[in-house]
Amino acid sequence: MYGKSRSCSNRYIINSIKRLTKFDLAREAYRRSRSFNMSLQKDKLQYMSGFGNEFTSEDPRCPGALPQGQNNPQKCKYGLYAEQLSGSAFTAPRESNVRSWLYRIRPSVKHNPFKPIDNGLFTNDWDKVKPNPNQMRWKPFDITKASQKKVDFVQGMATICGAGDTKGRHGLGIYIYTCNTSMDNKCFYSSDGDLLIVPQQGGILITTEFGKMQVDPNEICVIQQGIRFSVAVSGETRGYMMEVFDGHFTLPNLGPIGANGLANPRDFLTPTACYEDKDCNYTVISKFQGHLFSAKQDHSPFDVVAWHGNYAPYKYNLDNFCTMNTVSFDHVDPSVFTVLTCQSLKPGTAIADFVIFPPRWSVAQNTFRPPYYHRNCMSEFMGLILGKYEAKEEGFSPGGATLHSMMTPHGPDAECFENASSSDLKPQRVADGTMAFMFESSLSMAVTEWGNKTKVDEKYYECWQPLKKHFTIDENDTNGPSIAKKKKAT
Numbered sequence: 492m493y494g495k496s497r498s499c500s501n502r503y504i505i506n507s508i509k510r511l512t513k514f515d516l517a518r519e520a521y522r523r524s525r526s527f528n529m530s531l532q533k534d535k536l537q538y539m540s541g542f543g544n545e546f547t548s549e550d551p552r553c554p555g556a557l558p559q560g561q562n563n564p565q566k567c568k569y570g571l572y573a574e575q576l577s578g579s580a581f582t583a584p585r586e587s588n589v590r591s592w593l594y595r596i597r598p599s600v601k602h603n604p605f606k607p608i609d610n611g612l613f614t615n616d617w618d619k620v621k622p623n624p625n626q627m628r629w630k631p632f633d634i635t636k637a638s639q640k641k642v643d644f645v646q647g648m649a650t651i652c653g654a655g656d657t658k659g660r661h662g663l664g665i666y667i668y669t670c671n672t673s674m675d676n677k678c679f680y681s682s683d684g685d686l687l688i689v690p691q692q693g694g695i696l697i698t699t700e701f702g703k704m705q706v707d708p709n710e711i712c713v714i715q716q717g718i719r720f721s722v723a724v725s726g727e728t729r730g731y732m733m734e735v736f737d738g739h740f741t742l743p744n745l746g747p748i749g750a751n752g753l754a755n756p757r758d759f760l761t762p763t764a765c766y767e768d769k770d771c772n773y774t775v776i777s778k779f780q781g782h783l784f785s786a787k788q789d790h791s792p793f794d795v796v797a798w799h800g801n802y803a804p805y806k807y808n809l810d811n812f813c814t815m816n817t818v819s820f821d822h823v824d825p826s827v828f829t830v831l832t833c834q835s836l837k838p839g840t841a842i843a844d845f846v847i848f849p850p851r852w853s854v855a856q857n858t859f860r861p862p863y864y865h866r867n868c869m870s871e872f873m874g875l876i877l878g879k880y881e882a883k884e885e886g887f888s889p890g891g892a893t894l895h896s897m898m899t900p901h902g903p904d905a906e907c908f909e910n911a912s913s914s915d916l917k918p919q920r921v922a923d924g925t926m927a928f929m930f931e932s933s934l935s936m937a938v939t940e941w942g943n944k945t946k947v948d949e950k951y952y953e954c955w956q957p958l959k960k961h962f963t964i965d966e967n968d969t970n971g972p973s974i975a976k977k978k979k980a981t
């Protein structure tokens with residue numbers, strides 16, 4: 492039945508070359524799926540638009556692979572296995588209930604046992620490190636050259652800071668990834684949380700169980716808990732990554748802004764089903780309770796022929812962000828630039844917000860335009876994708892980072908303060924050719940041992956030391972301080 496069907500071309504080919512050995516058949520299936528996958532140039536990849544939609548997707552090579560009207564028929568078309576991936580408790584309220592059904596060549600369970608592997612610089616063990624309340628700044632993180640040592644995405648992950656606990660399902664981790672080589676017959680998934688990936692140098696082609704996404708610098712993607720993915724790169728590659736243990740990212744409420752603006756739902760792109768039927772020695776790396784484990788299996792995990800559901804990875808181009816801001820006076824809080832948020836149980840308070848500082852018009856009367864001086868009951872980790880950040884034109888470079896921990900004072904450097912205090916306030920473009928971002932968390936994060944000793948800019952504090960005392964009392968100022976007025980009266 493399957494062999495006669497034009498619809499599943501791998502089977503068709505396999506059955507039409509009957510006298511070949513099992514090995515030849517497997518090789519032929521691999522060749523066909525490989526040439527299909529290679530023909531998917533990054534600009535030819537197809538996506539479905541929308542945030543949190545109920546999507547359906549079938550690989551065009553196997554039409555009708557999705558069961559109609561039910562999730563797990565006694566026999567799935569093309570001999571596929573049905574598998575549910577649950578991203579919320581079965582009983583979660585409808586608005587937060589997420590799951591997808593995958594129709595795959597083999598179920599994920601067909602693997603050898605997981606064995607612990609060396610975590611390298613990747614850890615969620617931040618409680619052993621001594622706390623450090625200082626402002627932290629990191630110079631751009633080094634990328635190993637392929638000629639020195641081949642490093643893939645998983646080998647190149649390093650934890651810079653974090654808080655909370657994977658077992659208690661509460662917290663976040665912030666990671667830097669640097670790599671020079673594609674993951675080869677190897678995939679990764681986190682059992683602990685959702686990953687938000689922010690490429691900074693070099694695009695990444697991510698193959699997931701749901702399909703492929705090309706994510707270039709100035710784009711971001713989210714790969715949720717449990718979803719397997721493999722990263723291909725084409726040179727020296729660097730980026731930032733945040734993992735949230737509590738729940739999933741959502742779009743922020745817009746309140747009085749109205750129904751549109753900030754990150755609009757239709758600009759989120761989810762990949763379409765694209766299977767590979769590949770028999771090979773494959774390695775699955777699992778992050779489980781903050782530790783890495785490896786399991787071998789005899790096939791590619793990217794064998795999902797069709798899927799449906801509302802639990803699927805997505806990407807977003809930061810250029811699509813519709814910025815809101817003041818058109819009268821005062822510097823508006825940076826929450827107005829929130830792209831995605833992972834909320835805690837405390838109303839309006841985030842485990843993590845992903846906030847960007849996009850190119851925009853700045854129009855403000857009688858206002859100190861750059862970020863204000865600040866002490867925050869939240870932690871602020873910042874990264875720079877491109878260009879410069881207006882509050883610190885010098886010293887904060889693309890591929891570097893800053894951390895302003897809970898209640899740690901921060902704000903514009905002395906030069907920025909002096910310039911912005913006297914600049915002409917006509918409407919102006921700000922942040923053109925730049926993209927800075929912030930991971931803001933209500934948790935108090937600890938910097939890891941690696942974070943404390945790698946690329947740290949020990950002189951960061953110096954950027955505020957030239958801030959001058961400008962305080963003066965003008966005896967003739969009738970609106971001035973009461974002491975001056977009292978003196979005049981007597």
Ligand SMILES: O=C(O)Cc1cc(O)ccc1O
Pocket residue numbers: 823824825861862863865871882895901902929
């Ligand atoms: O530069 C920062 O550290 C982030 C930041 C931005 C802003 O617009 C206002 C306050 C703030 O802390």
Ligand SMILES: [Fe+2]
Pocket residue numbers: 865866867871895901
């Ligand atoms: Fe701040």
